[in-house]
Amino acid sequence: MSDLDTSLNWLDALKWDESGLITTIAQDATSGRVVMCAWMNRDALRETVASGNAVYWSRSRGRLWRKGEESGHFQKVLSIRADCDGDVLLLSIEQVGGIACHTGRESCFFLELQGERWVPADPVLKNPKEIYSRGV
Template sequence: MSNWLDEIAWDDKGLVPAIAQDAESGDVLMFAWMNREALARTAELGEAVYFSRSRNKLWHKGEESGHTQKVREIRIDCDNDVVLLKIEQVGGIACHTGRHSCFFQRYLGDGPRWEAVDPVLKDPKDIYK
């Protein structure tokens, strides 16, 4: 019997893209990376753990902000090279900007330009001390 982690098509750096989706609304909340340990810890804890490439370490989502992600389901795509986490976003804020989703900017062709279309729910200065 093979280890379930061996079935993931890890990239040459040992990472796999991970998408966090609100289990209720279907909103895509964020994108991050996972390494083998992050995915194993996510499954073990029932909360999202990612790998921070900039800090080169595991990142338990919400460890500073309190906005953890309770994992309801873990899926992989047909090529086994993307992880989808269906989650419950504690506090309703997934983005470090204080918004519900990291995907808050919409392309507008009349500029062309990007425009923030989702509100800040909480000032980041009040989230990160």
């Protein structure tokens, strides 16, 4: 049986951390590849549902982050699922432009442990200096 109380309001049913955030995984709907992991707060989740585009909470910026607002690499949300505990969200997305990572790669999960070293295993599809006007 699920720990998620589905009798509650859909937002209240989720388990938000002490900062009011929930871990959110974005997975490409076509390939099944996990392209990124980020955070959402209630406002981000509400806006994501209303707009159909992924909106996250940027802990470093301290504000809502509309994925693609600077890069043009938006995430169209096809479905949203919660895990059995209600403390992780899974977005099935269409990654516009094929790049999810600020490094210019398809996925933020591009580092592979080889022996005792992390090695980039995926190519850069586009130089970040070409994606972001002010650089990264």
